[in-house]
Amino acid sequence: MRTSAESRSLLWSNLRDYDFPLIEADFVDPDSYKTDLKEFFKAMQCRKDREKLKLLFQTEEFQNLCPETERVIARHLHIMRLSKMMKKEELPMCKAFDELMKEERREGKREGKQQGRREERLRIIRQMVKEGLDETSISRITKCTREELVAAGR
Numbered sequence: 001m002r003t004s005a006e007s008r009s010l011l012w013s014n015l016r017d018y019d020f021p022l023i024e025a026d027f028v029d030p031d032s033y034k035t036d037l038k039e040f041f042k043a044m045q046c047r048k049d050r051e052k053l054k055l056l057f058q059t060e061e062f063q064n065l066c067p068e069t070e071r072v073i074a075r076h077l078h079i080m081r082l083s084k085m086m087k088k089e090e091l092p093m094c095k096a097f098d099e100l101m102k103e104e105r106r107e108g109k110r111e112g113k114q115q116g117r118r119e120e121r122l123r124i125i126r127q128m129v130k131e132g133l134d135e136t137s138i139s140r141i142t143k144c145t146r147e148e149l150v151a152a153g154r
Contacts, residue, residue, distance in 0.1 A: 025044035025045060043057075043077065057097050121144065126153060128141070
């Protein structure tokens with residue numbers, strides 16, 4: 001790749017030369033590291049299981065991480081809201097993660113309630129269809145859309 005000397009200088013100043021090859025976090029034994037990489041790899045291995053991640057963040061080794069390591073872990077977990085929450089509210093990672101989990105539970109409850117309302121609405125529309133009411137009456141009474149009528153089997 002041809003780049004200018006200035007671009008190469010900028011590139012090399014931002015790339016680190018690590019003593020290990022690029023590796024996939026899932027296949028690493030975190031206990032073989034004595035630095036913050038140990039916690040980094042442990043977090044990456046729990047990235048798909050929020051409950052495991054939460055328990056991991058509550059351990060003593062994660063309670064004592066430096067803020068830079070916490071930010072790196074948050075960014076690599078691809079949980080942008082966690083990174084933003086840590087930065088905005090100046091919270092340690094474990095507390096920010098707890099807040100994020102609470103927010104997600106609240107959002108999930110809201111979505112569940114909305115889904116329940118939609119299902120109930122469709123159930124009522126189906127019942128009205130079953131009772132023989134015409135589309136115009138059903139639409140007027142329930143204020144449903146054409147898509148809801150179709151979804152209800154009309």
